Amino acid sequence: MKLRLWSETSWRGTWAKAKAGAKVRTHAFVVLLVFLATLAAFVYYANSVRNSVHKDVDSAFQQQLRVLSTGTTSRLQLYEGILRGGAGLFFVNKTLTQANWTSYFRPYDIQSQFPDVEGIAFDRYLTTNEVSAFLQSIHEQGQPSFTITPPGERAVYVPTTYMAKYSSPNDKASGYDGYTDPVRKAAMLEAATSGNPTMSGQTRLRSAPNTPTFIMYLPVYADSSSLDTPTERQAATYGFVSVAVNIHDFVTRLLKQNPNKNFGLKWYDAQSPRNNQLVYKSRNFDELAKESDSVIQTIPFTTYQHNWKVTAVVGPGVVPTAERERPFTTLAWGVLASTALASVIWVLISSREFLLNRQKQLEVQTAKDDLLSLASHQLRTPATVVKQYVGMLLQGYGGKLTRGQTSMLKHAYDSNERQLQIINQLLYVARLDAGRIILHKEVIDIGNLLKQVCDEQRIEASQRKQKLVCEIPEHELAAEVDPQYFHMVLENLVNNAVKYTPDKGTITVRARPSQDEMLVTVTDTGIGIDEDRQEMIFDKFTRLDNELAANTSGSGIGLYLTNQIVSLHGGYIEVKSRPGHGSSFTVHLPINESGEGIEEISS
Numbered sequence: 001m002k003l004r005l006w007s008e009t010s011w012r013g014t015w016a017k018a019k020a021g022a023k024v025r026t027h028a029f030v031v032l033l034v035f036l037a038t039l040a041a042f043v044y045y046a047n048s049v050r051n052s053v054h055k056d057v058d059s060a061f062q063q064q065l066r067v068l069s070t071g072t073t074s075r076l077q078l079y080e081g082i083l084r085g086g087a088g089l090f091f092v093n094k095t096l097t098q099a100n101w102t103s104y105f106r107p108y109d110i111q112s113q114f115p116d117v118e119g120i121a122f123d124r125y126l127t128t129n130e131v132s133a134f135l136q137s138i139h140e141q142g143q144p145s146f147t148i149t150p151p152g153e154r155a156v157y158v159p160t161t162y163m164a165k166y167s168s169p170n171d172k173a174s175g176y177d178g179y180t181d182p183v184r185k186a187a188m189l190e191a192a193t194s195g196n197p198t199m200s201g202q203t204r205l206r207s208a209p210n211t212p213t214f215i216m217y218l219p220v221y222a223d224s225s226s227l228d229t230p231t232e233r234q235a236a237t238y239g240f241v242s243v244a245v246n247i248h249d250f251v252t253r254l255l256k257q258n259p260n261k262n263f264g265l266k267w268y269d270a271q272s273p274r275n276n277q278l279v280y281k282s283r284n285f286d287e288l289a290k291e292s293d294s295v296i297q298t299i300p301f302t303t304y305q306h307n308w309k310v311t312a313v314v315g316p317g318v319v320p321t322a323e324r325e326r327p328f329t330t331l332a333w334g335v336l337a338s339t340a341l342a343s344v345i346w347v348l349i350s351s352r353e354f355l356l357n358r359q360k361q362l363e364v365q366t367a368k369d370d371l372l373s374l375a376s377h378q379l380r381t382p383a384t385v386v387k388q389y390v391g392m393l394l395q396g397y398g399g400k401l402t403r404g405q406t407s408m409l410k411h412a413y414d415s416n417e418r419q420l421q422i423i424n425q426l427l428y429v430a431r432l433d434a435g436r437i438i439l440h441k442e443v444i445d446i447g448n449l450l451k452q453v454c455d456e457q458r459i460e461a462s463q464r465k466q467k468l469v470c471e472i473p474e475h476e477l478a479a480e481v482d483p484q485y486f487h488m489v490l491e492n493l494v495n496n497a498v499k500y501t502p503d504k505g506t507i508t509v510r511a512r513p514s515q516d517e518m519l520v521t522v523t524d525t526g527i528g529i530d531e532d533r534q535e536m537i538f539d540k541f542t543r544l545d546n547e548l549a550a551n552t553s554g555s556g557i558g559l560y561l562t563n564q565i566v567s568l569h570g571g572y573i574e575v576k577s578r579p580g581h582g583s584s585f586t587v588h589l590p591i592n593e594s595g596e597g598i599e600e601i602s603s
């Protein structure tokens with residue numbers, strides 16, 4: 001079993017990762033809190049909006065009920081007026097005729113003013129022994145066929161005697177004894193004993209057997225009778241003036257006065273023998289009652305001594321759709337706003353974190369650059385002194401040297417030379433990163449510069465038995481560059497070609513103008529570079545593993561510097577390479593006779 005000991009670095013890395021994870025969790029928690037708090041506020045608000053919508057529906061319901069109740073009362077008061085008018089006639093003359101009755105009510109224009117009124121009648125109240133005299137007087141008045149229906153012996157008869165508005169005087173209602181109908185009888189008794197107008201429950205007229213109707217009665221008393229007690233009043237009853245009203249037309253008319261398709265009702269006769277008999281139902285009732293937010297309420301009420309019950313419904317449509325949907329839109333906005341706010345906070349926290357990290361990175365980088373610059377400056381002076389002294393020794397200033405001593409000093413000299421090269425490169429990197437490289441551009445013949453570089457590299461190439469071919473045209477290749485830095489560019493490229501090409505290989509250097517560019521290409525038959533690593537060779541301190549790298553001195557900053565300098569000249573480097581077949585580095589340098597495209601960079 002292998003035991004793995006954690007190094008300090010890995011422990012620090014793990015700790016840093018854990019710390020970063022905890023930070024992200026804290027941020028996520030804060031963002032979640034903001035999201036939930038905002039959402040909760042919106043939910044609270046949406047709920048209060050919902051309550052206010054409910055209140056609106058409820059107050060619309062109450063308003064509709066008020067309208068209905070006022071309408072009912074004022075309409076019934078009109079009928080009461082008609083009753084009192086009819087009863088007034090009998091104070092003038094107790095012996096009226098059907099003709100008097102019809103004439104009296106003609107100005108009322110019942111047909112058009114009271115379309116819900118089936119008829120206005122006078123029903124004579126008779127005890128058994130009054131019947132024959134009554135019939136005789138009616139027959140004499142011009143109604144010879146008048147009979148009391150239904151036939152039969154009864155203690156009290158209340159036949160309909162005079163009628164207005166009914167289809168004709170020979171109508172089926174004529175002579176009908178309403179006292180035989182328990183519903184009417186109850187109302188008549190109540191009216192007779194109380195002396196007040198009284199309303200019956202639902203009944204059906206002989207003339208309109210399919211129409212639910214209520215009848216209002218007002219008693220007419222015999223003259224000079226005492227009317228102090230119910231018994232006295234009943235005994236003095238001469239008859240009743242009655243108004244028969246079609247319930248359906250009555251309610252429909254009431255609802256039409258304040259039409260609202262979101263209001264419906266059911267009207268019950270609370271005193272009917274069949275308890276709570278339905279006498280009217282609006283068509284929209286069931287549909288409205290089904291809706292989830294509708295308000296339904298049943299209210300009992302009494303009019304003219306009769307008990308009724310109304311179940312009313314108000315649908316949510318009574319409140320405008322936009323108003324009703326406000327709770328949902330508020331909630332939807334809430335979700336959106338909470339998400340947006342949470343996202344903004346997340347972005348703010350993240351970007352703050354990013355900026356802090358970036359600032360830290362910059363501080364670290366600056367510290368590194370300063371260290372690099374300091375170290376390379378401090379190294380350069382002693383290394384140069386070593387070079388001078390070793391050079392003096394090799395030139396014999398220290399006396400004659402043996403062959404062995406000379407060889408050893410040459411090795412020391414070469415190593416010191418490489419050391420100085422690396423120190424110089426480090427210095428350039430430090431300057432570059434600090435933005436302190438200033439190009440002093442001038443128009444020169446690039447061909448001459450290339451020849452010079454080729455000559456310098458030829459010794460090393462020949463030591464490796466390599467062929468270094470410089471294909472430079474005879475004519476001048478003018479370009480505006482900083483000669484010192486561009487020399488460094490060409491030197492790095494040719495030197496790399498030499499370094500990374502095995503013995504006996506070929507290095508070819510070409511230069512040619514192409515449109516508005518100057519192209520300098522260094523091609524070798526060397527080890528080549530994998531495609532996926534071709535970009536990283538331009539990174540600082542990057543060396544690829546290959547069989548030649550181990551035996552080749554290098555710092556991994558040559559191409560970084562080369563690339564940066566070419567960029568400062570406004571150009572770029574193109575790499576083409578195939579592992580095992582060689583590489584080709586082409587510098588694209590902008591040239592433009594007008595000077596455009598050649599960037600004057602002084603950093």
Ligand code: ADP
Nearest residue numbers: 496497500537543544554555556557558559583
């Ligand atoms: P170095 O000092 O290592 O040469 P460079 O920055 O000049 O640093 O090059 C970076 C890496 O790119 C080298 O280590 C080498 O692996 C690769 N490289 C550069 N030029 C060539 C080339 N002509 N052929 C193959 N590999 C190359």
